[in-house]
Amino acid sequence: MMTQILPQLLLIALALVMFGVGLSLSAADFLRLREHPKAVVLALMLQMILLPAIAWGLAIGFDLSPLFAVGLMLLAASPGGVTANLFSHLFGGHVALNLSLTAINTLLSVVTMPLIANMALTHFIGEGVVPLQTQKVVEVMAVVLIPVAPGMILAKSLPAIANKLQKPFKIFSAVVLALLAVGAIAREWTALSEAAGSIGGAVLVFNLLSLGLGYWASRLAGLDKPMSTAIGFEIGIHNSTLALYIALSVLGSFPMTLPAAAYSVTMYVLGVVFGMLLRRLPG
Template sequence: MESSALITIGLPSALAIIMFGLGLTLTIGDFRRIGRSPRAVLVALALQLFALPALAFGLIELFDLAPLLAIGMMLLAASPGGTTANLYSHLFRGDVALNITLTAINAVLAAITVPIITNFAIGYFGADGEVGLQFGKVVQVIAIVLAPVAIGMIVRRFSPAFATAADRPVRIFSVGVLALVSVGALVAERDDVADYARQVGLVTALFCLSSLALGYTGARLLRLARPQAIATSMEVGIHNTAVAMTIALSVLESSEAAIPAAVYSVLMYVLAAAFGFLITRTDRAADDSVDRVPAVH
């Protein structure tokens, strides 16, 4: 893919603003909350850091994706949960405080996990001649992911009024950037977009649904409360795809590697909403059936 100012400067700058906006919503208290519900945090992080990459890897092998699309899938799996997970968790009565805590932790961990998982994918899928993530680019990932979050948190600490006022404009900007990057990635590969949709459409849909289900059922099997299970499900299933696409386009310089995240960015909102309605109805039906059981005297 040909480099341009939009890709090399515009996208990283836009992502930095998005991550700065994320920082404006976080406080040190969000990290301290780990001590109040450590098991819920550990369960969600284990699913996100270990189960998701394993799930993506399995789907890649099953569908035999091309190397760059495979790298894009692993980059998608490594990308942190997005702030949209907080909204979906709120809509379906999840533990939003847990979502906020996980978002804060993931924003920090992503600076480490994204380069590790992406480098593994580049080496394993044999795309060294086409893309690369050397030390300098790892530093670039840290700079555009972690540093703006820290700056946003500092601004909120000393100017909460500004943080509150900037929240809505930054969210609107984030949605706009995500839409532009998604369209841009698809346009850049317009000659092959139908083939890519055939290759990764089903894979990304299965990955999204499996991630949502894994987050919910995994949390329930490990005896977390229903609100925590819903929060975990949304955090694991809804990704900050702007991170994945920006790294693919501006760091790896590959529009093909951005395709899985671009497709996922469209699917995840629809599938997450459908999944939320499903588990809400299922849980309500289960509660009703329990209420109808006659008491034994």
Template sequence: MSSGLATVVLPAALAVIMFGLGLGLAVADFRRVSAYPKAMIAALACQMLVLPVVCYGLVRAFDLSPALAVGMMLLAASPGGTTANLFSHLFGGDVALNVTLTAINSVLAVVTLPLITNLALDHFMSGDDEIGLQFGKTAQVFAIVLVPVAIGMLVKARAAAFADRMHKPVKITSALILALVIVGAIAKEAENLAGYVEKVGLAALLFSVISLTAGYWVPRLVKVDRRQAIASCMEIGIHNTTLALAIALSPSLLDNTEMAIPGAVYGVLMFFTATAAGFVLRRGEGASARIESVPAQEAQR
């Protein structure tokens, strides 16, 4: 990726995406945590504990290079993206829970993302003392994650009609930007792409499938209702890959194209795996409805 694209376009792209997230949020979304305590705890446990452990296991199982390993852990630490809200809506999830999870995850990521990334850097690339997200770089992560969100929320509070009109165009722009970022990251490493995809493709695919599965079944195991479990499934299974790419590629942060490859590969795969998961869950809902209708029909006889 050219230095101009990485230095100017990528941070601006992420700012647009996070601003779009803010346009869909209100202070009430943060207050709503108390309405979904069990669902929130289950989903956050998946995001903060299960995913990093699963990702580390995959990194070890596939014996990835240090840079690709860090890229995978950076991906695991990235919060859910706004696309999760759309997938949740399409497949019968509780979108209000999605919005709340996205809001909380985005705030927590300011702490957890640098922490997990630095642990990964120290573990996999301990010989390079110049790489890492020190305090100044962590402050940049704070700025690119939360400041645009806060501005978007302010716009929504002051001009709700304008925010509603802009929400869809900003989402479309965000999708186009994500595609541009992925193409740019892949083009930069075109010569090595086949080798990278061979090494990290299956790991990224398994990580996506496991994320979606854990996102649904962990809440279900603690008796969270189906709609909220679907919301959790999409939130945990669809990461903010633009954030992971921005941190990996930005010259002022990690400045490592190889670390961006897992996020770029995952960013393509997640749309297919999330769609497949949605259809599986929809079929399961139909089967459950048919089973539940049998006793009712018998009772009427």
């Protein structure tokens, strides 16, 4: 019974988190993105080109089995999601940039995920046909974007109330983050403990490189700290649920899910450490 109710509860909790994010946003935040096309282009290049190339290299460098290699490629091809927005919200990132990038990346993933998955399947296994997964993409878009709108409306119409709600919702967001981490560890513990020796190193390095490259490439490109923080989390915190869905529901392969399952644990731990490190860096 609990296993049937838990996904609905989690969905509600994430929607509330995104409502809290909306309390700190305005339409002007999104309009200002037109002044920073470099940030959007850089993030898309990192997400669409560099990360799959890194995953490909790690799969070969760590000599992963074909199924694990494809699973890692699916993870690299997955866009950012609710968790990336949450981390950015908690650690001073440009959340409007996160939301915009998540929307763009999620839409593009309708094409890029099947493309990258089929390339990986063909290279590592010798065959593969992954169809477009529009339903899952629409679900992600709904969870990420729809709850933000009421928060923004409240912030514009009743700013005093919105300001009072921001702190409680930030605390709530932190609690949700902790519960997600514990839940991910508990849910995948058995499978992860068995496969950790094979995939742990590659997943950990991929997670570290994703976070670091997202932030430092942005800084080197001349972007400010909030935007670089947003890109760091957008590139470094993937929607592993989408990768899990493709591996299990479309390809019917449980081993392919294990890189994403391992990542769903490491990203919470490394995300918090990375966020705390960023707080110590100069603006």
